[in-house]
Amino acid sequence: MDIQANLKEVLTSLPAQVKLVAVSKFHPNESIEQAYRAGQRIFGESKVQELTGKYETLPKDIEWHFIGHLQTNKVKYIAPYIAMIHAVDSYKLLAEIDKQAAKNGRVIPCLLEIHIAQEESKYGFTFQECRKMLEAGEWKNLTHICIAGLMGMATFTEDETEIKREFDSLKRFFNEIKQNYFADRDTFREISMGMSHDYPLAIEAGSTLVRVGSKIFGERIY
Numbered sequence: 330m331d332i333q334a335n336l337k338e339v340l341t342s343l344p345a346q347v348k349l350v351a352v353s354k355f356h357p358n359e360s361i362e363q364a365y366r367a368g369q370r371i372f373g374e375s376k377v378q379e380l381t382g383k384y385e386t387l388p389k390d391i392e393w394h395f396i397g398h399l400q401t402n403k404v405k406y407i408a409p410y411i412a413m414i415h416a417v418d419s420y421k422l423l424a425e426i427d428k429q430a431a432k433n434g435r436v437i438p439c440l441l442e443i444h445i446a447q448e449e450s451k452y453g454f455t456f457q458e459c460r461k462m463l464e465a466g467e468w469k470n471l472t473h474i475c476i477a478g479l480m481g482m483a484t485f486t487e488d489e490t491e492i493k494r495e496f497d498s499l500k501r502f503f504n505e506i507k508q509n510y511f512a513d514r515d516t517f518r519e520i521s522m523g524m525s526h527d528y529p530l531a532i533e534a535g536s537t538l539v540r541v542g543s544k545i546f547g548e549r550i551y
Contacts, residue, residue, distance in 0.1 A: 352542030478519030496534035
């Protein structure tokens with residue numbers, strides 16, 4: 330497995346405006362170090378305990394992104410150092426991140442997770458729930474989080490038409506939300522969508538952050 334060659338191949342395929350989150354969950358430190366030596370600095374993890382272990386033992390200039398389902402009681406463990414939280418799926422979680430960020434004197438960038446897939450197992454706000462939460466306006470009082478954009482996962486399918494439809498729906502929703510709630514905020518600019526099997530389609534639809542794991546590190550060892 331040539332991680333550095335795989336990384337280079339993925340990076341070469343990305344337009345200048347798209348950033349790569351190398352999804353290192355379930356992969357050992359050695360694999361991350363190989364990607365790090367090739368210049369990669371943004372890594373994505375989805376388990377708090379695993380991330381904490383890696384944060385403590387790997388270089389401190391790594392930008393850690395939390396990309397999994399985050400429980401409110403675990404926020405305090407990552408609040409001191411996390412660079413971005415991708416999957417905020419409730420106002421309750423947003424408020425807890427704000428509280429823990431305040432304790433650490435930080436402002437944490439967050440993405441609102443939107444449920445665009447057909448699978449029920451995926452998390453996230455529906456479009457309507459997200460509109461309702463933003464309309465309520467309580468989030469405007471949270472001074473230690475920054476809503477930096479949206480995140481979504483397409484259905485895991487071979488049907489590219491379906492995947493494209495879902496990504497396009499997220500981009501349209503991003504445009505709507507930007508116009509209605511964040512028109513004057515430059516910080517609302519990220520759309521995190523696309524993984525190893527579908528990131529080229531996500532880029533076509535307007536993704537700014539792609540989360541690529543197995544294409545770089547190989548299949549995960551659980």
